[in-house]
Amino acid sequence: NAGVTQTPKFRVLKTGQSMTLLCAQDMNHEYMYWYRQDPGMGLRLIHYSVGEGTTAKGEVPDGYNVSRLKKQNFLLGLESAAPSQTSVYFCASSYTAERLVFGAGTRLSVL
């Protein structure tokens, strides 16, 4: 089983550019999440989805958009990247309200 797969693994953007991060899970999980991880700040929730076609804002949603058109995929978009969005992004999914299964992360640098 692949679990949670994130693409790309690394990306460098210039300020103002846009990009989409893709997350795919093969565990038939209803819930999916996007987190960002910054040094000294732990993991912070950006957006999440409780099922196909649904999305909701997390703790730090500004500057990001998401879509969940298919149950297995959760996309995170940056419309106009800013240096403050330099971070490691993790996608996660869960079957219940407990155990999160994380992907390996996407390291994004915005210059």
Added chain:
Amino acid sequence: QQQVKQSPQSLIVQKGGISIINCAYENTAFDYFPWYQQFPGKGPALLIAIRPDVSEKKEGRFTISFNKSAKQFSLHIMDSQPGDSATYFCAASPANFGNEKLTFGTGTRLTIIP
């Protein structure tokens, strides 16, 4: 406002020793307390979790101790091994909510030296 405070930020322990990481919380509505382990270049993975109806939970060399009155919980790693070197995150979420309300601590980088 940081709802889950984790300490220390980094920890170095000799092989065979006991590693102890502490977390404190403020929200008395929290009732689920997981610990996640993250190796370099990987995503976090659930290590062990506890609910406040018990004061301790043990899984192999890993133990969570929970003190409801002090609003503190800690992770103990017995007989620490170099393979335990990783970053550890505590977290907490309130009753009747899912992971959308899970609040993470800032992480502890643990290094086990031979």
